[in-house]
Amino acid sequence: DTAVSQTPKYLVTQMGNDKSIKCEQNLGHDTMYWYKQDSKKFLKIMFSYNNKELIINETVPNRFSPKSPDKAHLNLHINSLELGDSAVYFCASSNIGSGANVLTFGAGSRLTVL
Amino acid sequence: KQEVTQIPAALSVPEGENLVLNCSFTDSAIYNLQWFRQDPGKGLTSLLLIQSSQREQTSGRLNASLDKSSGRSTLYIAASQPGDSATYLCAPPQGGSEKLVFGKGTKLTVNP
Numbered sequence: 001d002t003a004v005s006q007t008p009k010y011l012v013t014q015m016g017n018d019k020s021i022k023c024e025q026n027l028g029h030d031t032m033y034w035y036k037q038d039s040k041k042f043l044k045i046m047f048s049y050n051n052k053e054l055i056i057n058e059t060v061p062n063r064f065s066p067k068s069p070d071k072a073h074l075n076l077h078i079n080s081l082e083l084g085d086s087a088v089y090f091c092a093s094s095n096i097g098s099g100a101n102v103l104t105f106g107a108g109s110r111l112t113v114l
Numbered sequence: 115k116q117e118v119t120q121i122p123a124a125l126s127v128p129e130g131e132n133l134v135l136n137c138s139f140t141d142s143a144i145y146n147l148q149w150f151r152q153d154p155g156k157g158l159t160s161l162l163l164i165q166s167s168q169r170e171q172t173s174g175r176l177n178a179s180l181d182k183s184s185g186r187s188t189l190y191i192a193a194s195q196p197g198d199s200a201t202y203l204c205a206p207p208q209g210g211s212e213k214l215v216f217g218k219g220t221k222l223t224v225n226p
Binding site: 004031040041042043044045048055056090092094096101102103104105106107108 | 156159203213219
């Protein structure tokens with residue numbers, strides 16, 4: 001039933017490792033996003049895909065690579081993890097075509113880099 | 115560049131009180147604004163979306179207002195309940211884009 005689901009919910013890893021976070025939405029939305037919430041609770045957009053095409057790409061290190069195999073999935077791969085990557089990563093989706101663009105968020109994936 | 119400020123940063127009230135959360139933003143070229151709540155350790159839940167053509171939007175005990183010209187929005191919560199305890203975030207878009215810019219939020223605690 002979950003509208004936007006992300007896995008894993010918790011991820012603890014060592015510096016230098018490569019990890020992925022997966023996101024799936026079953027709402028039929030045309031747009032998906034990745035947001036990062038840091039320790040100061042600031043929530044900032046990282047990427048946005050509309051129908052599998054990248055439409056927003058904020059200034060994030062190129063160690064972060066989103067991949068959208070279809071419009072219901074948007075995965076986030078992170079290479080060479082650094083301490084500063086520790087944060088909660090939220091996936092979200094919306095239907096830009098509806099004109100209202102109400103975002104539905106996943107529960108978040110807490111990444112801890114040791 | 116859109117910048118969002120939410121005041122107060124934290125608010126503690128007794129149950130039953132009516133309260134107002136404030137949001138100000140710098141780029142008024144927006145077509146809507148959303149209010150979200152975030153419960154500890156959880157994702158965000160959209161509460162209200164108010165279009166730029168509207169001045170108010172209501173959902174149950176919540177009422178959001180938008181004054182684009184002054185770059186302000188308020189979220190009014192009537193008859194607050196302990197279950198309303200959460201962090202409330204205001205999110206206008208970056209002017210002319212779909213990209214939402216979030217404030218740091220107001221952490222609300224409603225005491226029984």
